[in-house]
Amino acid sequence: MRLKVYIKKMSDYYFDNNRIIFDSRGYFDIADSLECGQTFRYAHHSNYSELMSRDKKAILYADGGRVIIESSDCGYFVRLLDLDRDYAPLNQRAAKFPELRERAALSKGIRLFNQDPFEVIISFIISANNNIPRIKKIIGKICEFCGEKIDGFYAFPTPKQLSHLCEKDFSDLGCGYRSRYLASTAAKLSDGYFIDNANTLAGSALRKELLTLFGVGGKVADCIMLFGFGRWESFPADTWIVKCYENEIGIREKAAVVSRIYSERYGDIAGLCQQYMFFTERGKSK
DNA sequence: ATCCAGGAAGTCG
DNA sequence: CGACTTCATGGA
Numbered sequence: 001m002r003l004k005v006y007i008k009k010m011s012d013y014y015f016d017n018n019r020i021i022f023d024s025r026g027y028f029d030i031a032d033s034l035e036c037g038q039t040f041r042y043a044h045h046s047n048y049s050e051l052m053s054r055d056k057k058a059i060l061y062a063d064g065g066r067v068i069i070e071s072s073d074c075g076y077f078v079r080l081l082d083l084d085r086d087y088a089p090l091n092q093r094a095a096k097f098p099e100l101r102e103r104a105a106l107s108k109g110i111r112l113f114n115q116d117p118f119e120v121i122i123s124f125i126i127s128a129n130n131n132i133p134r135i136k137k138i139i140g141k142i143c144e145f146c147g148e149k150i151d152g153f154y155a156f157p158t159p160k161q162l163s164h165l166c167e168k169d170f171s172d173l174g175c176g177y178r179s180r181y182l183a184s185t186a187a188k189l190s191d192g193y194f195i196d197n198a199n200t201l202a203g204s205a206l207r208k209e210l211l212t213l214f215g216v217g218g219k220v221a222d223c224i225m226l227f228g229f230g231r232w233e234s235f236p237a238d239t240w241i242v243k244c245y246e247n248e249i250g251i252r253e254k255a256a257v258v259s260r261i262y263s264e265r266y267g268d269i270a271g272l273c274q275q276y277m278f279f280t281e282r283g284k285s286k
Numbered sequence: 287a288t289c290c291a292g293g294a295a296g297t298c299g
Numbered sequence: 300c301g302a303c304t305t306c307a308t309g310g311a
Binding site for chain 3: 129130131133134137138171174175176177178179
C-alpha cells in the first residue's frame with residue numbers, strides 16, 4: 001500500500017515511499033545538476049540518470065515538465081536534492097548581476113545538493129589537479145574496493161571502512177600522489193568527531209579547521225564548505241573560475257584573490273553563482 | 287611528445 | 300610571508 005503525502009512547500013512535490021514527483025518549473029534540470037561539478041557518483045542512461053550518495057541510490061528522469069525520482073529512501077533525496085528550497089528567487093537575484101545574466105539563464109536548472117561531508121572531503125581531495133572523468137573513475141573504484149555492496153551498486157565507504165586503507169591501497173586504486181593525503185585524512189576522520197565538531201563551527205573557523213587536513217588546501221576547503229556543509233558564502237575558485245575572472249576584468253589573479261572578490265560580491269548566494277559560472281564556462285569547451 | 291586536469295605540499299629567498 | 304617546483308595518472 002502506498003501512502004501518498006502531499007507536502008506544501010515552496011517547491012511542491014508528491015512524496016511517497018519510493019517516488020518523488022514534482023513540476024520542476026524549469027528549476028531542476030537533472031543533467032545540469034549532475035554535471036555542474038558538485039558530485040561525481042552519477043551516470044546517464046538513454047531514458048534516465050542515476051545518482052548515488054552514501055549508501056543511497058536514486059533513479060531520476062523527466063516526464064514533460066515533471067521530474068520523477070525513484071528511490072528506496074525518498075526522504076534522503078528530498079534533503080540531498082534540496083527540494084524544499086525555491087530556486088526561482090535565487091536565480092533571479094543572480095541574474096541581476098550583469099556578468100551573470102546569461103549564465104544564470106543557462107543554469108536555471110542547477111540545484112546545490114546537500115551532500116555528506118565525509119564523502120565530499122574525500123572526493124575533493126581526489127579532485128586536486130585532476131580531471132573529472134578520472135575523478136569519477138577513482139571514486140568508483142574506491143567504492144568497489146571497500147564500500148558495502150547494495151543491490152546493483154557499491155556504497156561510498158564509511159569513515160571506518162575507509163580508515164582501514166593504507167597508502168598503497170589508495171595507490172593501487174589509481175589515486176597517484178594523493179594516496180598519502182587520503183590515507184592520512186581517512187584516519188583522522190575515522191571516528192566521526194572531526195566532522196561532528198566541524199558542523200558546529202562558523203565559516204571562518206570551519207575553513208581553518210578543514211585546512212588542517214592533509215591534502216586540503218584553500219580551493220578544496222571551499223568546495224567542502226559549499227558542497228558538504230551547505231555554506232553558500234564560499235566561492236571555490238579553480239582554473240575555470242580564474243579564466244572567468246580574467247575574461248571579465250582583463251587581469252589574471254591568483255585563485256585565492258578571485259575567490260575572495262567573488263564571494264564578497266555575491267554574498268549569501270556566492271556558492272550558487274559559482275556553480276553557474278563553473279557550469280557555463282566548462283560547458284563552452286565541451 | 288607535450289600539455290592539461292575543479293591544487294596542494296615542499297622548498298627557497 | 301610570496302614565488303617557484305614537484306607531485307601520479309591518463310587522455311587529448
